[in-house]
Amino acid sequence: MLDAHIVSSSRGVDARLRVESGATLALLGANGAGKSTILECLAGIVSADAGSARLGSTWLHQGRSRLAPGRRGVAILTQDDTLFETMTVGDNVAYGLRSRRVSKPRARARAHEWLDVVGLSGADEARPGTLSGGQRRRVAIARALASEPTLMLLDEPCAGLDAEASTRIRMLLARLLVSVTAIVATHDAIDAHVLASHVAVLEDGAVTEHDSVDAVMERPRTAIAASVAGLVLLRGTRTATGIALDGGGVIAAESDVVVGAPALVAVRPADVRVARHNDVPLRPSARADGVIVERVSAIEPRGDRVRVHGARLAGDVDAATAAQLRLDEPVAFTVPHCRAYGDSRDSV
Amino acid sequence: MTAPRWLLPLAGGGALIVLLPLVGLASRVPWSDWWPLVTSEAALTALSLSLRTASAATALALVGGIPIAFVLHELPSRWRALARAVVLIPLVLPPVVGGLALLFAFGRQGLAGDMFGSAVAFTTWAVVLAQTFVALPFVVAAIDAALAARSGRLEAVAATLGASRTRVLTTITLPALVPAIATGAVLAFARALGEFGATLTFAGSLEGVTRTAPLLIYLTRETDPGAAAALSLVLVLVAIIGVTVAYRPAKAVS
Amino acid sequence: MTGTHPTWRVPAASAGAVACAAILAGLAGADRPRDPGTxxxxxxxxxxxxxxxxxxxxxxxxxxxxxxxxxxxxxxxxxxxxxxxxxxxxxxxxxxxxxxxxxxxxxxxxxxxxxxNSLTIAVPIGNPAGVRKLADLTDDALVVALCSPDVPCGRLSDQLASTAGLRLAPDTEELSVADVLAKVSSGQADAGLVYLTDIARTPGVEQVVVEGTEAVAxxxxxxxxxxxxxxxxxxxxxxxxxxxxxxxxxxxxxxx
Known part of the structure; x- marks a missing residue:
């Protein structure tokens, strides 16, 4: 089990993370949120200023004292390509074992097996320079796992590849990470869904949500988690009839939240109906009819549908409807009946 | 790259300053006697001495210069600029000043005179010492530049895989530095081969012991200008071949 | 890249003009005529x-x-x-x-x-090696600096040695008498053959007076x-x- 509190004031990071043994945590955040810093602090590549991290019974760092990177049992798959160009692929994969004084024949045999596992059978003698981006990523994965780490860190493991290679790497990792304690830093919800059991959402260096994947993806409490999950997050207050949204409008919703308490609603844009405001008679919005009028702030083509964004809401329409809409024009979003949930963070 | 055209005349002028003296040198070589001149006993003795001392100096410059470059790289940045300037001083020092400095350090009356003075004075080792003094900065500069261009990411990843510092150095950093080391070595060798001022001031001039090719050229320039030109041409050829084969300007690769 | 072009073209051109002016000025200075009459x-x-x-x-x-x-x-x-x-x-x-x-x-x-002008033996001040006569310069244990036979002072040194029937054992054959003096005055060499006139004007060396050297001049x-x-x-x-x-x-x- 990993229990970490990473503080790096120079990089504006102050984050707490927990990963159960054998589980995979998705560290979800935008670029610059501090994902790489957290992974590199755990790997010992950069130094944390304060805080502490314990992996099982081993202290990775405590305040300013830290364990040498090579003695942590932490392997990292960095976002940048770090294959050793001067060695063969086999020697790359055997590097960790050779560094721990495993004999050359044994290390090579293990490397050979790992290359089989990642789908690069027989590539032992190849030079990294002759491989494709996806193949190089596989070698890096094999190299990290061959060192038999207690904790595996993966920084955007599926990013920067073409769609097919990216999917194949994700499938490979889904298989390999089953019983490995791991953290996957990503900005892509699909990585979290496929690879992780838990999600920590990172915003400006701090963890703002830390829960199971299902909880975060279905009941997000932060805009970024909602956006990664493809949802629109609405904030409001529970009333007798529904949820009175911050900024006006009332929508119908079931909820366990007590009347008068803050409540959240996550809405799928595909479920929101959008109509020109003139076509919907405007009524005083005390009733929970789910109609919210907002000005159009952006019109975003998404394949055969077009997503219309307002200040808080978004909804999908067909191209013909979209053609009638103009920026800054008021439109009526109709939110379907849905389920609201509380804003407390103790539901882990 | 597409350079603006007005660069051309400037480039031509610059090239003329370099090329014309070489052409002038070649014009003074008595071509019919060239081979006998450069294979005369005095010439062969001096050339062989030059090649041996320059090789030894290059080896010493590598052994000393590579570690210096690494230590420079590890220094806090405010000290690094000063330390780099001190180490690179022989690059900008007039060679005769270098010779004087060597004299005051390793000469018989010098600071380390009791240890080295009598053993080194007027021996081939004095030549090697003088050449190492002027050649070492080329090695340091080449490797310093190459290290500065490295991100250190590969080394960091190797360390997470359990490699000791020594193993990281020998398996990751040094293999990646091979081109820079080769460049530094070639420049150091060429500089050592051409060393004149410091050798003359510090080591003396005796055939077969301390009289390297440049000293022989200087000595014979008036009594036998043709021989001096012929021998000069050999040094020019060695320099051109060496630099063509091994000198690659530093590229911005990790 | 094209966007930055105009910003450096002007300074480059004016720098070129300044350089040209400096070169012309230098040439003009070098060519200044002298009055031959005085x-x-x-x-x-x-x-x-x-x-x-x-x-x-x-x-x-x-x-x-x-x-x-x-x-x-x-x-x-x-x-x-x-x-x-x-x-x-x-x-x-x-x-x-x-x-x-x-x-x-x-x-x-x-x-x-x-x-x-004739040659004489120069030694560092105090004559640390105790040189007394020309024949001492054949001693392998002494560090002896001579001019190379390719330059005038070296030819004279050879003449002097052969006149005295000696075979000198130099540790270095310098390219000029100034280099011999430098080796002796710095104490690198124990003795050297230099011109009589060099002794007086060179600090750090003294003369060992030897009979008969003025015969070879x-x-x-x-x-x-x-x-x-x-x-x-x-x-x-x-x-x-x-x-x-x-x-x-x-x-x-x-x-x-």
Whole structure:
């Protein structure tokens, strides 16, 4: 089990993370949120200023004292390509074992097996320079796992590849990470869904949500988690009839939240109906009819549908409807009946 | 790259300053006697001495210069600029000043005179010492530049895989530095081969012991200008071949 | 990249203009003509430097309208420059071979020997190795610096050794007498053969007086380069005058 509190004031990071043994945590955040810093602090590549991290019974760092990177049992798959160009692929994969004084024949045999596992059978003698981006990523994965780490860190493991290679790497990792304690830093919800059991959402260096994947993806409490999950997050207050949204409008919703308490609603844009405001008679919005009028702030083509964004809401329409809409024009979003949930963070 | 055209005349002028003296040198070589001149006993003795001392100096410059470059790289940045300037001083020092400095350090009356003075004075080792003094900065500069261009990411990843510092150095950093080391070595060798001022001031001039090719050229320039030109041409050829084969300007690769 | 073009084109052009102006100014300066009527240009061997300066002052004080311009260097270097057309009136050579070379090449010159110089043993102050005689310079245990036989002082050293029936054992054969002096004065060498006139003007060395060295001497020759050049001729007369002899003698030169 990993229990970490990473503080790096120079990089504006102050984050707490927990990963159960054998589980995979998705560290979800935008670029610059501090994902790489957290992974590199755990790997010992950069130094944390304060805080502490314990992996099982081993202290990775405590305040300013830290364990040498090579003695942590932490392997990292960095976002940048770090294959050793001067060695063969086999020697790359055997590097960790050779560094721990495993004999050359044994290390090579293990490397050979790992290359089989990642789908690069027989590539032992190849030079990294002759491989494709996806193949190089596989070698890096094999190299990290061959060192038999207690904790595996993966920084955007599926990013920067073409769609097919990216999917194949994700499938490979889904298989390999089953019983490995791991953290996957990503900005892509699909990585979290496929690879992780838990999600920590990172915003400006701090963890703002830390829960199971299902909880975060279905009941997000932060805009970024909602956006990664493809949802629109609405904030409001529970009333007798529904949820009175911050900024006006009332929508119908079931909820366990007590009347008068803050409540959240996550809405799928595909479920929101959008109509020109003139076509919907405007009524005083005390009733929970789910109609919210907002000005159009952006019109975003998404394949055969077009997503219309307002200040808080978004909804999908067909191209013909979209053609009638103009920026800054008021439109009526109709939110379907849905389920609201509380804003407390103790539901882990 | 597409350079603006007005660069051309400037480039031509610059090239003329370099090329014309070489052409002038070649014009003074008595071509019919060239081979006998450069294979005369005095010439062969001096050339062989030059090649041996320059090789030894290059080896010493590598052994000393590579570690210096690494230590420079590890220094806090405010000290690094000063330390780099001190180490690179022989690059900008007039060679005769270098010779004087060597004299005051390793000469018989010098600071380390009791240890080295009598053993080194007027021996081939004095030549090697003088050449190492002027050649070492080329090695340091080449490797310093190459290290500065490295991100250190590969080394960091190797360390997470359990490699000791020594193993990281020998398996990751040094293999990646091979081109820079080769460049530094070639420049150091060429500089050592051409060393004149410091050798003359510090080591003396005796055939077969301390009289390297440049000293022989200087000595014979008036009594036998043709021989001096012929021998000069050999040094020019060695320099051109060496630099063509091994000198690659530093590229911005990790 | 094109966006930044105009911002550096202007400074580059003006820098080029400044550089061109500087070069032209330099050329103009180098070409400034001298008034030939009042100037006598003397090329003199380096070993004559102190003496020639003193005599030039003397000459200027007795010839109101004359300015003496001196240029010093190795005799062979100066000879080469004169043959290539350097604007000299008078050549004071430390080596009769170079004087002859100039006379042969130019023709119409007048050569007058005006002094001679011989070798002596120079040792560092205090004579740490205890050198007493010429034969000590054959000792392998001593560090001995000589001129290379390719340069005049080396030829003279060879003559001296063979006259004395000795085979000297140099540890270094330097390219000029100045290099020999540097090796001795810095204590790198225990002894060296240098010109008698070098001893007085070089700090850090002293002379070991040895009988018979003056028998092997080099001749200093004044070469008047232009026929009918009265000023140069007057300077040569000064060299041979009692005043000239006195100044040369004080510096360690012997009569021709």
């Amino acid at each position: 100037t006598v240009t003397i090329y003199a061997a380096s070993s004559l430097q102190g003496v020639a300066e003193e005599l030039a002052e003397e000459f200027e004080s007795s010839h109101d309208d004359v300015t003496v311009v001196m240029s010093y260097g190795g005799s062979s270097t100066l000879a080469a420059q004169i043959i290539e057309g350097a604007p000299a009136n008078l050549f004071l050579s430390a080596d009769d071979v170079q004087a002859e070379r100039v006379a042969d090449q130019l023709g119409g010159t007048t050569s007058t020997p005006f002094a001679s 080099t001749s200093y020759v004044a070469v008047e380069l232009r026929p009918g050049d009265g000023t140069a001729n007057a300077f040569v007369d000064l060299l041979a005058s009692p005043v000239g002899r006195q100044v040369l003698g004080d510096a360690g030169f012997s009569p021709p």
